[in-house]
Amino acid sequence: MRRWQRPYSLDSATAFAMLGLVVAAVVAPVLAIVVVREPWVPTPLAVLFEVWLAVCLAVAVRQAMLGVYVSEDGIRSRTLLRTATVPWESVADIHSGIATIAGLDMGRSAITIERTDGISVQTALQRGDLLRPFTFRPELGRLATWPEHYDEILTTLRAYHRDARPRHAAQAGGPARTVTPDAGTTSPAVRLGGLRSGSGGPTADQRRDVHALTRQHERGALTDAELAAALAKIRGASGG
CATH class of the missing domain: 1.10.8 (Helicase, Ruva Protein; domain 3)
Structure with missing residues (x-):
């Protein structure tokens, strides 16, 4: 498994983001052409509108790519602004931590990757609320999925990490970890x-x-x- 893939099913938030991306990819060029061809639209306004469409399309693409990906080489976290790739041998733990934005507690849990050098990588995957429609915390740039789906994703990622450790230890020439019945x-x-x-x-x-x-x-x-x-x-x- 050299290619990167999501090891979990997509929730409704990601599915709607992908649908929005398809709609934006179809509608944005049409709107841009219409605005440019209209003689009554000032040129600066047309340029500003096209830049706004380009930014919206870029955000839609990134929003559709949010999540955690795995391969034989490691684990990758995609957020709205950055992509962090950590080799399996550099992953100390994958756990549920506190979701923060600019150091502010969002009141949620987020799947966090702990590196062996002590650096924490907070992913975009967050534990949502049972009453999500009645909360007013921002959703852009993160995936607040339902508790059961969140727990399932966390369990799956931990399983990939545990399976990767003995494989990489054997490739490095170190003692392979023996799986016991415990x-x-x-x-x-x-x-x-x-x-x-x-x-x-x-x-x-x-x-x-x-x-x-x-x-x-x-x-x-x-x-x-x-x-x-x-x-x-x-x-x-x-x-x-």
């Missing part, structure tokens, strides 16, 4: 027989079940044997 140190992707999101991988419902089982095990509600039995059923249902 459920507390094995990623959800490994527990499902090494399958990842994508063609032939576990479905979204199965990944959600694995996440729920893992959370119960971490709280002590499930023993190691009970967790292993439940995961074996999910692996069998996925045809692994």
